[in-house]
Amino acid sequence: MIEDIRIISRRFDLPQSHTLAVARQHGAYQSVKTLTERTPESIIAAVEASGLRGKGGGGAPTGAKWRLMEGDFDGRPKYVVVNADESEPGTFKDGHILSKDPHLLIEGILLTCYALGAHDAYIYIRGEYYERQQILQHAIDEAYAAGILGQSIMGNDYRVDLTVHRGAGAYICGEKSALLESMEGKRGHPRLKPHQKEPEWYFGNPTLVNNVETIATVPFIVTEGAEAYRQYGTERSPGTLLFALSGHVNRPGVYEAPFGTPLMEYIEHYGGGIRNGGTLKAVIPGGASTSVLTADEAAQARLDYESMQGLGSALGTGGIIVMDESVNMVEALKNLMAFYHDESCGQCTPCREGTGWVDAILARILAREGSRDDLKKLLDISETMNGKTVCVFAPAASSVIDAMVQKFETEFLRYLDTGGAA
Amino acid sequence: MSFTWTRAHRAELDALKTRYTSPKALVLPALWKVQEQEGFLPLEGIEAVAELTGYSKAEVYGVATFYTMFRLQPQGRYTLQVCKTLSCALNGQGTILDHLKERLGIEVGETTPDGRFTLTQVECLGSCGTAPVMQVNDTLHEHLTPESVDTLLNTLMDKGGSL
Numbered sequence: 001m002i003e004d005i006r007i008i009s010r011r012f013d014l015p016q017s018h019t020l021a022v023a024r025q026h027g028a029y030q031s032v033k034t035l036t037e038r039t040p041e042s043i044i045a046a047v048e049a050s051g052l053r054g055k056g057g058g059g060a061p062t063g064a065k066w067r068l069m070e071g072d073f074d075g076r077p078k079y080v081v082v083n084a085d086e087s088e089p090g091t092f093k094d095g096h097i098l099s100k101d102p103h104l105l106i107e108g109i110l111l112t113c114y115a116l117g118a119h120d121a122y123i124y125i126r127g128e129y130y131e132r133q134q135i136l137q138h139a140i141d142e143a144y145a146a147g148i149l150g151q152s153i154m155g156n157d158y159r160v161d162l163t164v165h166r167g168a169g170a171y172i173c174g175e176k177s178a179l180l181e182s183m184e185g186k187r188g189h190p191r192l193k194p195h196q197k198e199p200e201w202y203f204g205n206p207t208l209v210n211n212v213e214t215i216a217t218v219p220f221i222v223t224e225g226a227e228a229y230r231q232y233g234t235e236r237s238p239g240t241l242l243f244a245l246s247g248h249v250n251r252p253g254v255y256e257a258p259f260g261t262p263l264m265e266y267i268e269h270y271g272g273g274i275r276n277g278g279t280l281k282a283v284i285p286g287g288a289s290t291s292v293l294t295a296d297e298a299a300q301a302r303l304d305y306e307s308m309q310g311l312g313s314a315l316g317t318g319g320i321i322v323m324d325e326s327v328n329m330v331e332a333l334k335n336l337m338a339f340y341h342d343e344s345c346g347q348c349t350p351c352r353e354g355t356g357w358v359d360a361i362l363a364r365i366l367a368r369e370g371s372r373d374d375l376k377k378l379l380d381i382s383e384t385m386n387g388k389t390v391c392v393f394a395p396a397a398s399s400v401i402d403a404m405v406q407k408f409e410t411e412f413l414r415y416l417d418t419g420g421a422a
Numbered sequence: 423m424s425f426t427w428t429r430a431h432r433a434e435l436d437a438l439k440t441r442y443t444s445p446k447a448l449v450l451p452a453l454w455k456v457q458e459q460e461g462f463l464p465l466e467g468i469e470a471v472a473e474l475t476g477y478s479k480a481e482v483y484g485v486a487t488f489y490t491m492f493r494l495q496p497q498g499r500y501t502l503q504v505c506k507t508l509s510c511a512l513n514g515q516g517t518i519l520d521h522l523k524e525r526l527g528i529e530v531g532e533t534t535p536d537g538r539f540t541l542t543q544v545e546c547l548g549s550c551g552t553a554p555v556m557q558v559n560d561t562l563h564e565h566l567t568p569e570s571v572d573t574l575l576n577t578l579m580d581k582g583g584s585l
Contacts, residue, residue: 077443089507089546120441127491128547130560163441168450168489171545185449185475187488203443246509246550253551288508288546319550321509335511339545345488 002269009256020142023103043115049226051238056211057317068199078118079207084125085174089288090319093242094212098132102139108215127168171343176209190391233259237304247322248275263301278324286316289396291403329408334362340397351394354385425466431455462493498533498540503557506543509550
């Protein structure tokens with residue numbers, strides 16, 4: 001039996017939960033009142049000790065990322081940027097925070113800025129989230145009017161200004177360096193990774209980029225302590241995640257659960273099982289960048305980074321897409337590859353060309369004009385796309401292709417063996 | 423055609439400028455305002471953004487072409503953006519798209535002759551739990567059925583007629 005644990009989503013169901021009045025009645029900004037009585041180091045240490053991992057898909061330790069911001073950097077300003085460019089297919093949890101509890105995010109931003117010595121924060125929100133942006137902006141305006149944001153946050157001698165920056169429809173801007181390029185007024189081309197660990201840079205200034213949910217977890221950790229967070233989840237994946245459930249389930253939606261929850265129990269308990277009493281065929285566990293799991297694999301899977309990795313997939317964003325036995329996996333892969341082709345930023349040749357070729361070959365296979373050679377070609381292209389580009393977009397596409405072709409090969413062969421060209 | 427910022431937009435951009443360390447950061451916010459004013463991005467608007475930010479016209483044009491939500495051509499009064507990605511595809515977006523094509527008598531990428539509707543397909547709108555979805559200009563419509571699409575189109579046609 002699954003126990004409801006609500007750290008991020010505890011105010012989600014309250015009427016008018018997005019307003020300052022309701023949020024404050026239910027505990028918002030408690031941690032900010034006496035902010036300057038805490039040391040910045042104590043906040044960083046709590047986040048580090050909590051084992052919090054980035055909730056935007058990568059799962060990197062947040063505390064370690066924050067430590068990269070330590071130091072004077074020749075007196076240059078430091079920035080905090082919140083990644084709200086949620087665009088990973090199957091993922092819609094940050095949108096819930098923005099529209100249901102924007103004040104939780106703002107509280108997290110205040111704590112993060114203070115801990116890192118930043119005074120200017122930005123939220124980069126995807127262009128399509130226009131209505132959610134209106135709610136967020138209203139919350140920010142309310143916070144300014146109440147003296148929670150601005151020159152002296154809640155009476156503390158500390159300034160934080162918060163600005164919303166609207167994207168314009170480019171998936172790749174969810175990659176943190178592409179996001180910063182975009183915020184510098186350029187095309188969203190990911191940057192080359194540095195040789196050693198260092199912060200991100202915004203106009204040459206040290207910058208932290210964290211996902212919405214990651215920042216929204218900080219108030220709980222600061223208020224309740226690192227151990228309170230660690231009591232949920234697993235040793236290596238502590239705490240909870242807002243998983244997003246879609247596809248062929250009875251009750252799609254966003255439900256928070258501790259890491260380590262068995263995948264099928266989660267689907268049964270929150271999703272109400274497979275739609276129309278159908279049979280499970282496959283699950284994409286963490287957004288469209290993660291490898292598909294067969295029903296057998298799904299039965300063994302737990303919702304944590306290590307379990308998914310052990311099954312050759314990844315936890316990613318926790319965007320779970322459930323597919324019943326009616327799904328044609330060749331069509332499903334074609335759908336995903338059309339996405340990759342559309343969204344490749346075009347900077348690296350293997351990705352720009354590879355995603356297009358894969359998309360075209362799959363179209364040919366679906367038209368029953370493919371050959372067995374095409375299947376081999378798909379895997380060859382996939383290999384060329386893996387590990388030879390600036391960012392992980394192409395390697396993700398590559399792993400998606402490999403898993404789908406290998407695990408559901410008979411479905412592909414059925415097209416080829418009845419096809420004219422085979 | 424010429425392009426001039428509205429007074430409100432000019433003031434908003436001036437205020438926004440103080441939030442950033444460089445005027446170059448204003449490219450996206452300023453392009454959004456041009457599009458809001460004109461319905462698309464005319465070259466004169468792109469020039470105005472270049473002037474504001476210190477980028478060259480070519481650089482701003484490059485940015486305008488990179489992001490799918492920026493339009494370089496005028497579009498219908500209502501741009502219907504039907505999500506085509508996996509969760510919506512699993513939940514009947516094909517039926518919705520076919521229905522729209524039939525009702526409007528146009529293909530994807532086309533605009534109705536009266537200039538009211540442009541039909542497009544877009545990648546994941548981030549609302550997979552309420553699939554199938556489409557966005558009409560900036561407004562999201564969820565749990566679509568052919569019937570709910572008809573109701574929506576009728577409402578929009580009534581609004582469009584009052585123009």
